[in-house]
Amino acid sequence: AQKVTQAQTEISVVEKEDVTLDCVYETRDTTYYLFWYKQPPSGELVFLIRRNSFDEQNEISGRYSWNFQKSTSSFNFTITASQVVDSAVYFCALSGPYNFNKFYFGSGTKLNVKP
Amino acid sequence: NAGVTQTPKFRVLKTGQSMTLLCAQDMNHEYMYWYRQDPGMGLRLIHYSVGEGTTAKGEVPDGYNVSRLKKQNFLLGLESAAPSQTSVYFCATKVGDDPYEQYFGPGTRLTVT
Numbered sequence: 001a002q003k004v005t006q007a008q009t010e011i012s013v014v015e016k017e018d019v020t021l022d023c024v025y026e027t028r029d030t031t032y033y034l035f036w037y038k039q040p041p042s043g044e045l046v047f048l049i050r051r052n053s054f055d056e057q058n059e060i061s062g063r064y065s066w067n068f069q070k071s072t073s074s075f076n077f078t079i080t081a082s083q084v085v086d087s088a089v090y091f092c093a094l095s096g097p098y099n100f101n102k103f104y105f106g107s108g109t110k111l112n113v114k115p
Numbered sequence: 116n117a118g119v120t121q122t123p124k125f126r127v128l129k130t131g132q133s134m135t136l137l138c139a140q141d142m143n144h145e146y147m148y149w150y151r152q153d154p155g156m157g158l159r160l161i162h163y164s165v166g167e168g169t170t171a172k173g174e175v176p177d178g179y180n181v182s183r184l185k186k187q188n189f190l191l192g193l194e195s196a197a198p199s200q201t202s203v204y205f206c207a208t209k210v211g212d213d214p215y216e217q218y219f220g221p222g223t224r225l226t227v228t
Contacts, residue, residue, distance in 0.1 A: 009155070033214040045158075045205065047216040091157060100214045101146065101165070102173070105157035 002027050004094050006106035013082055014114050021077045021109045023092030029053075031097035034075045036066065039089040039108070048090075051075065082113045117141055119220035121206050127226045128196045136191040136223050138206030146209040147189040148173075148217065149181060151202040158205060164189055165212070196227045 003026040013019045025034065036048040049059060051068050059066045063080045079086050092106045122137045138147065145166050150158040160173030164183040178200060180192045193200060203224050207217040 004157075006157075035216065037219075043203070043222045045207075045217075045219040047218070050214065050216055052214070095214050100212055101148070101163050101171070101209075102160065103158075103217065105159075107155050107157045 002032075002094050002102070002104040004092050004104050004106035006090075006092055006109050008109045009107070010110040010112065012112040012114065015084060016081050018078060018080050019082050019111065019113075021079075021090050021092075021111065023075045023077065023106060025073050025075065025092070025094045027073075027094060029097050033095045033100075034068065035093040035095065035103070036075075036077050037091045037093065039091065041088070045091065048077075079111075082111075084113050084115055087111055087113045119206055119208055119218055121204075121220040121223050123223060124221065125224050127228065128193075129228055130197060132196050133192070133194050134196065134225075135193075136204055136206075136225075138189040138191070138220055140187055140189075140206075140208045140218075142208060142210075142218065143186070144208035144218070145186075145211050147183065148207040148209070149179070149189065149191045150205045150207065151175065151200075152205060152222070153202050161191065161204075196225075198227045201225060201227045 005024045032053045034051045037045045039045045065078045067076045089108045089110045091108045094104045119140045148163040149161040159175045162181040164170045167186040170181045182190045206220040209217045
């Protein structure tokens with residue numbers, strides 16, 4: 001069965017601190033896709049990144065970076081030098097391989113960045 | 116270019132009442148989805164559609180019906196609302212069958228008393 005676990009319910013940091021959001025997934029499939037979405041206070045989910053199971057390269061986009069490790073079934077998300085605007089709920093999700101209409105979302109991690 | 120819009124934004128229903136949530140998109144995406152978001156549970160798929168005139172059940176379809184009469188619209192109906200359906204409902208769209216990202220609407224907060 002597909003499952004995504006985000007064990008950190010809520011994290012609070014002070015601006016400029018680095019923070020890592022954990023995502024652990026379960027799947028028996030060898031082909032799958034992982035996603036991160038951001039849900040700011042306005043409510044709308046915003047796509048951040050997609051990674052397929054055959055690409056274990058870490059990715060960096062500005063202050064954001066993602067560490068994908070198949071050996072530990074983890075796809076962690078790090079924000080460097082956090083800012084108040086990073087305050088949001090972040091969701092990790094898993095999809096594939098036979099039905100790309102089924103997205104399995106984690107329960108989300110609420111990040112509070114204080115000035 | 117509005118993207119994905121949802122109507123209404125908020126609604127309060129009494130138990131047993133019915134209502135329809137409208138999702139509209141102007142991105143010409145084939146696939147559309149309805150999710151519900153409950154505290155501590157992430158998003159769960161209710162129903163989805165892979166094209167005009169088609170619908171399929173997701174993870175939690177009971178108590179809901181959907182219709183996709185036009186490509187740009189996806190309707191979610193509650194025939195007899197129950198307090199357990201109090202939730203935030205999100206509509207999402209996707210270009211096609213591949214594992215592309217989904218684009219989400221702003222959500223509808225529904226309370227059933």
